[in-house]
Amino acid sequence: MKDALLREIGKVVIPFIQIFGIYIILNGHLSPGGGFSGGTILGVSLIMHKLIEEPYKSRIKISERAVMQFTCVSLILYGLLKGYSFITGGGEFELLDIPLGIPGRILSGGMLLPLNVAVGIIVCFTIYTFYTLFDKGEI
């Protein structure tokens, strides 16, 4: 959208949207929200960036390869963490576990925080990919 007003406002708003998304992801285990909702908000900020910056040939471009790599690495991270939890739970292994921490702190809740981060990244790029697929037919 070639609109100077929208672009200038977007420049101010997008960082706040992103910080809000990251806040929701990082506080997912403490308050309402989590990986999915935070990731959606992050993805929306990417979509908005693409909408308002595209006609001006923005410097920041998200390539298909980057999307694939971020998504796959997060999926692998999620799989490893959750798989570790499944195997130690099912096999009754007494292996080391991530400490639970003090309730209320960001670094608490064991595996929930890294899992939320992984989900957040996956959802963020998936939302963005959906938008670009429907918009252009490719990422």
Place this chain on the structure above:
Amino acid sequence: MAAAANFPLLIILILFLSSFMMPVLKRVKAVKWLSLSSILLCVVLSVLTLAYVQQNGAFLYKVGHFEAPWGNELKIGYLEAIMSIMFTSIAALITWASFFSADYEIKEKNIMLYYTLCGMLLASLLGILYSNDIFNCFVFIELSSIAACGIVVVKDKKENIKAGVKYLILSSLGSGLVLMGIAFLYSITGNLNIGFIHQELVKVKDLYHNTLIISLGLFTVGLGVKSAMFPVHIWLPDAHTYAPSSSSALLSSLVLKAYILLYIKIIYRVFGIEIVKTLPILEIVLVMGAVGMIFGSILALLQKDLKRMIAYSSVAQIGYIFFGIGLGNILGLMAAIFHIISHALTKSALFLIAGNIIERIHSKEISRLKGIGIEMPITLGVFVVCALSMVGIPLFAGFNSKWNFALAIIDSNRILFIAVLVASSLLNALYYLPIIINAYFGEENTKDRVYMSKEKSLGALLPILILAFAIIYLGISSNGIIDLIAKSVSNL
């Protein structure tokens, strides 16, 4: 060996993780080897699981830190252990064969995606097989439908996308029906774990007779659509014809079978055969299976396209399997399970052969196959083995499954169905044998053909040769496997 209890979960994890590693890798060759090595590792783990089951019997495995009604469970018995060996080893052979055919059939940028989807597909099929939680099974069903549609459209041609969309719509319909069946069960039992559902169903079966009919009917139609039971098979011929040949082999030999195995689990574990026998559903399954045996073969007889003919032959063979389940006795179930194995071996080999032939003569038409036996003697030799097994000639796996079907029919006192079995076998012979005869004999057909001129390399032929040996082995000595199946059926 106590660690072997973890292997089923480990197999699913390895397949998922390795398949998501593939898009990150840069080189196509690395992707191919990663795919093959992860599946081979799963074959080894499956064999160890069977050894563990033979020592300790069937076991329940708690996934995660919570006990059964709250957490998920896997149940591994003989059936799961045998089938997981079959699934992983056939997938490994098909992957090996796809090394040689993928470059010809799939665009290079999609090859990585293809192997990712194959890994996901196999993992979700094994998930359906292992899981003891019916909703978990549904999640894996959804995952496998997406991956299966993916490997159909991966060729990126117009007719592929049409076939893929048809498959996607019908299989979504099927999984929707399964979900509704689960919802009915959940509303009357309050559980999703298969063992707990069964405990509750035994208590409330008289109160909810109609609900049980609706629920089992939804499962039958839903899983029937997904596994191409006769009147709802319409997606199968298109999807199998246009997909790359290695995808068709995977679809026909493994994907259809996982849903049938889930159906067996639903009948024998969720409902229990005593409850199912009070419902009229099994009779319908029996009739549909018998009709499918005949009509699938007749439709196959009318085809001019090689892959489409093999696809319709799959409809007929799935008819056999549903027929065996519909008989409702132990022998019928054993015959159905044995036929799942023998059909998986035969049909994967047939689709891989069809792929090889199409690659060499650049045509799908059966009329162009004349004299091909001189040009591709090894490929056609394996084709002969598979065709004879399909027809049910002694010394091949198909004979043993038909023999078991006949025994099951006699055991259930429905002697008339023997005629259906024989008629279907004769129809099989009618469409397979002309291909073989025209390929090898006839002066016009064999004139000017150069011996071995179009044969593929030995590496490419290895998977179909192994499958052919497996078919002959199952034909000559099936006792070991029949014993295992008998154990698995008695512990269902």
